[in-house]
Amino acid sequence: MTFVGSTTRIVAVEEPTQVGQARRVAQQAAVEAGFDDTDSGRVALIATELATNVLKHATSGAVHVAVVPGDGARGVDVVAIDRGPGFNLAECLADGFSTGGTRGEGLGAVSRQADVMDMYADARGSVVMARIYPKGFGRADLAFGATQQTMESEPVCGDAWAMAVRGAKRSFLVVDGLGHGLPAHEAAQAGISAFTGQAFDEPVQLMSTLHGAMAGTRGGAVAIAQYDAEAGSLRYAGIGNIAGSLATLDGSRGLASHPGIVGVQTRRAQPFDFPGVGGKLMLMWSDGLMSRWNLRDYPGLASRHPAVVTALLHRDFNRGRDDVTILAARLGTIP
Known part of the structure; x- marks a missing residue:
């Protein structure tokens, strides 16, 4: 298998309408990767949650979207990047925890929908990455x-x-x-x-x-x-x-x-x-x-x-x- 990369699609997230733009860009990438409607919906949900988190907790940032190769199928990366105050990773994965006065379901929902999820946060900001493969894809992620x-x-x-x-x-x-x-x-x-x-x-x-x-x-x-x-x-x-x-x-x-x-x-x-x-x-x-x-x-x-x-x-x-x-x-x- 040979995979030729493409330019990362970067959506600025600075005001509410851009949450919808991040969702649309991510869903289009899922269609290009061959996802069906159900799996494209998972990608759209993740993009919406991550972009919303950026807007609520860091005021501004960006969502990066890319089609990626997997071991037997193509996947989609949705990565939220900000320069906010950072957060405690373990706490933020638990439903009900929030730093912004919301219900605190965002990252927990992302974790349940993504096949691979990882993060890094410190005082300079945070990066939250979710990788999604088609439903039933049971083979390992290419790291x-x-x-x-x-x-x-x-x-x-x-x-x-x-x-x-x-x-x-x-x-x-x-x-x-x-x-x-x-x-x-x-x-x-x-x-x-x-x-x-x-x-x-x-x-x-x-x-x-x-x-x-x-x-x-x-x-x-x-x-x-x-x-x-x-x-x-x-x-x-x-x-x-x-x-x-x-x-x-x-x-x-x-x-x-x-x-x-x-x-x-x-x-x-x-x-x-x-x-x-x-x-x-x-x-x-x-x-x-x-x-x-x-x-x-x-x-x-x-x-x-x-x-x-x-x-x-x-x-x-x-x-x-x-x-x-x-x-x-x-x-x-x-x-």
Whole structure:
């Protein structure tokens, strides 16, 4: 299975009519993911509850919606982000608890309807993530997350990402087309198209394939990460300004990329092998994300669901003047 990512749909939540907009956007994503009316209704309910919570308890924030791959079916992520006062996670999941004078049923209802739910909150705000799969979907969640946003005023995104699954192996790609707008988009999509048929080729060979496919475009930065759960190892190769790291609660280790522009001028890629990575959080991001951040400034965040991590990093470190992509995956046993 190969899944090509898309731009995250972001709905600002600052006044009551935007709750309805969040619901409609989430329901449309469910239809695109192949959900029936009942399951689309679950997605709509979750989006309504999360957007309402943002409005009531944090005054303003946003809801992020994305179609995501699952192990045998596509799902929908609905993530609420705010800069409010935060909350006690355990208390807020209990029906009847409220910080805003309401009946306190919101997050409890979300927990019952979602297949996967996780949160992070501190004095800087909160992130509440719900992932929904079609009814009867009994297979395990793919523990990954991705948040992508187009540069303001541009009609298309110059970044792209994809993920491939083959048994115990995962292959991840992030591409940042040079510049932004349509030429950058065309470069990134050329790389994605080449990846979809060759995702598990050895990284040096795969990088060469992408270099050929992106020739004639503006070119761009590329990073490839291949994880083998049976071996517990990661192989990483990058050219250009895609950054990466392996994180735990104790700290992180960078994933190195080399200078160059794939599709234009670059030297032969050099892969790096990382053994014993089971349980670690792998992150890859384009330069639309600020570089000066550290997960240790957010105690416990490295243990949360990857979709919570990418949404929080987008909230706090998005430059706001370029396309931005953040991809994260939990490297553990494969279901």
